[in-house]
Amino acid sequence: MIRTPIIAFLGHVNSGKTTLQDFIRKTAIVKSEAGEITQSIGASLVPDVIIKNLCGDLLNQLKIDLKIPGLLMIDTPGHAAFVSLRKRGGTLADLAVLVVDINEGLMPQTLEAIEILKRFKTPFLIAANKLDTLNGWKPGENLLQNIPKQEKSVQDKLDTLLYSLVTKLAELELNADRYDRVDDYTKALAIVPCSAKTGEGIPELLVMAAGLSQRFLGKKLEYSEDAPAKGTILEVKKERGLGMTLDTIIYDGVLSKEDELVIGGIDEPIVTKVKALFEPKKLLELSNSTKFQQVDQVVAATGVKIAALGIENVSAGMPLLAVKKNLEETKALVQKEIAEMAIELDITGVIAKADTLGSLEALVKLLKEHGIKVKKAAIGEITRKDVSDAVTNIQTDPLSAAVIGFNVNAPSITTIGVQIITGDVIYTLIDRLQEWQKKEKTKLESSAVKKITKPCKLMLLKGYIFRQSNPAIVGTEILMGTLQTGAELMKDGTVVTIVKEIQEEKENVTEARKGKQVAVAYEKIIIGRQLNEGDTLYSFITDKDYRKLKELKQYLTDDEKEALREIAAIMRKQNPLWGV
Secondary structure (H helix, E strand, C coil), rough: CCCEEEEEEECCCCCCCCHHHHHHHHHHHHCHCCCCEEEECEEEEEEEEHHHHHHHHHHHHHCCCCCCEEEEECCCCCHHHHHEEEEEEEEEEEEEEEEECCCCCHHHHHHHHHHHHHHHHCEEEEECCCCHHCCCCCCCCCHHHHHHHHHHHHHHHHHHHHHHHHHHHCCCCCEEEHHHHHCCCCCCEEECCCCCCCCCCHHHHHHHHHHHHHHHHHHHHCCCCCCCCCCEEEEEECCCCEEEEEEEEEECCEEEECCEEECCCCCCCCEEEEEEEEEEEHHCCCCCCEEEEEEHHHHHHHEEEEECCCCCCCCCCCCEEECCCCCHHHHHHHHHHHCCCCCCCCCCCCEEEECCHHHHHHHHHHCCCCCCEEEEEEECCCCCCHHHHHHHHHCCCCCHHHEEEEEECCCCCCCCCEEEECCHHHHHHHHHHHHHHHHHHHHHHHHHCCCCCCEEEEEEEEEEEEEEECCCEEEEEEEEEEEEECCCCCCCEEEEEEEEEEEECCCCCCECCCEEEEEEEEEEEECCCCEEECEEEEECCCHHHHHHHHHHHHHHCCCHHHHHHHHHHHHHHHHCCCCC
């Protein structure tokens, strides 16, 4: 038998994703004499009779013989919900509709949605919504017949917006075109211009979703009535009079009352039994005081509310499997599925937290794709323990002293050196983390440079010997670089003295830069013996510090770099491999 394809709607905030689904639901209710749309748990089932009623002429024009039982539209309020809808081998959705505001094009959340769809290898089509907002657009029933009836300026505007969208998608290595211009749907994305306000393009969108599902999903939609139910937990809810319940999408098989269930757990599988199954009443009856009606059985693909015992610790995104024969075998299958979702951790790295297993998996995968290591990954709110774990990175790996939370809250505590970043768009989290790491790296490197003796070239001025020894005080000109107090100075590669003090205009300073003439106190020398007026000295730099300065050369001035080159040339006369 062929099951109902599962269709997920994704899109940027305000792209009209919800309005689009609402229009489909509303239209189906109006056309209810031909059948009824079912509002299942977390999804809306649009039966084949509704699709035929809404799209009959289009189905005939495109020669599509509708065989699927309908379309199950999953309500995904955000991408977090989408990545939570996992099953073994990828995402729960068979097909996705990416809703784009035709005027705005690809927005940040749209780009994130595309990356998620590509990662999970989910086929998708694009709904270019808000067609009605084009200045001068005149609504009509049939989209392709209506476009040529528009003023030329309106047609040109539509083509320009679609071309812009196609170009942006091409930059993401995705071929796309208006749906009626696509020759091969296996090689190009179909873009359907539409309006959630007037309904234009929505029949075309439904036909494309149904046609693509039927044509390309093939055996993926086949199921046996005897097969044990397979599902994914959408949400764990407490319902008055029912206790804890599981809002679940059943994507394969049949689930019945009294069936034994194995549900994935963080530590081990949870075994329970179905006490009751609930579906919402038909949309026309939603005004009734009782929202749900009890059923004895549900068939894939559908959404259902499950009442069962011992499910308090179940997390959204976990797999569910009905036991038909062997409990231990079923537990092993669920464990295997969890193991396949297992997240590989690093010895050092950031702390990652998310609200569901699917979200956590997506977050960690993206972090690693950006070269960011992850030391700990867990489901749930950010805790003080997570912050403490991040604190341990401050000394060993300060750029990893961060906690990243996707769709979770954080405690209101501030720990110096630890960055806590939370949000509901994964890409924004990554951007914010990288921005913090960049700033932190600059601070650390700048601090590291300050701890290293800076390159310097100086000359002892003739006629400015203020004291010959203990310490010698001599007028000095800085020829290149920066002279610092405490710096060792060399002549011909040999350390001859240490800078005790620097005075500029009778004021003590800690450093003097190129061009300055200052009085310098030199330790352990006598002028006329070890050093003489007119001598040129350089700061002594170890080969280890030289290599470090080469790494951090962006923090050196041009004259400091030049002084460093001269120092290297002097040192390599004695050791050709110095600083290499």
